[in-house]
Amino acid sequence: MTNSASFLDAELHASAHQVSDEPSIVRLFDDCARRFPGRTAIVCGDARVTYAELDARSTTVAEILRALGAGEDEPVALLADASVEMVVAMLATIKAGCAYLPIDPGLPERRIAAILEDSRTQFLLRATERHAGLACEHVLDLRGALETARAIERLDVV
Secondary structure (H helix, E strand, C coil): CCHHHHHHHHHHHHHHCCCCCCCCHHHHHHHHHHHCCCCEEEEECCEEEEHHHHHHHHHHHHHHHHHCCCCCCCEEEEECCCCHHHHHHHHHHHHCCCEEEEECCCCCHHHHHHHHHHHCCCEEEECCCCCCCCCCCEEEEHHHHHHHHHHHHHCCCC
16 A cells, blocks of 8 residues: 555544534534524414424424434435424434435325335324325324324323
8 A cells, every 4th residue: 555545544544433523403403492492493384483392392203203213314204395393303303313304295105105115214204194195114293293292291290
């Protein structure tokens, strides 16, 4: 091996083990949620969501993903129109350490099924009534999951 090849190999090996000092999107979001919990984070149509609400919703979905067995860098398909639920799903997926795969619900069902199959995803987060027959190992309706989580939070369980 030449000196320059040896140098490049050593540089590549060293850089592969370095951890970036740059803050992650989750850390940046958590900082905003902690500093400005009551401020509006999302406006979508008539819906307004604060940083505290977005943090709580996305954390709930992230915990559900982890409980279902979603692992690091695992693809999670997101089937939702541009909405609060889509932002919740994206942030939750990142918080769970997974990779999100946004899918346009306007696509034909056969195309969506092919995307799910090609990506080998086992997780589908949905916020639409369309394409209810799609097969995936774990399908989570975001609206239902968030409503269930809110109901559980309201219970006074000791």
